[in-house]
Amino acid sequence: MSDKSEGALLGAIHHVALIVSDYDRSRAFYHELLGLPIIAETLRAERQSWKLDLALPGGGQLELFSFPAPPPRPSSPEACGLRHLAFRVGALEPVIEHLEQHGVAVEPVRVDALTGRRFTFFADPDGLPLELYETPAC
Template sequence: MLSLNKVHHIAIICSDYETSKKFYTEILGLTIIKETYRQERASYKLDLALNDNYMIELFSFPNPPKRISGPEATGLRHLAFEVNDMDKTIKFLDEKNIVSEPVRIDEVTGKRFTFIADPDDLPIEFYEI
């Protein structure tokens, strides 16, 4: 059996680098560890952290193909962030003109959660602890 320690990072390819960079840093509040422009690939790689933990690699590539999205589509279902207060989270999103789905209740845990979409329609979940 493999001996895994933790998830190291999540890689996301975006269609508009500046828009996604702004979303992940200014809306979600992730901090930039390192930004690299790779001339040979005409591509950016942005390393992002949450609470000082390396978490997301945001990539740009020229003309990336579209991917089917939605939390019930085949493949990676969504990216989920834990939050302390769902009402404050939704209020913040509303103030930033980001539409969230109606709050749902997890049938197993009884916890509240909601979804938004990043600039490329990647489902982002907020799950209240």
């Protein structure tokens, strides 16, 4: 490999994997509330674990895993590791309204100082920060 910029080695993100504390609650949140279609759902009995593959628009996937008594992950203050997952939306208001109608707290809308785009945060059932990032052309 040369030092010349011949393109990235990596393509788009294939999947993001989350370990959840309550499989049924997280399945309902991501599939029913957020509307992500199920690709596959597998019981891995030898590991006492479920694996749920959900489709993301654009071809990526979100994988949910359950394990008996997973340890909590620190998220605040800014812990090292995954900071948040961001989902592109065409308009914030309809998504915010949908979430709030289902009892999900959404932070006030902010504007990205670097891009001028609007965004907001909410949390999944385990407190993982999720971002809605407005890109009107999506």
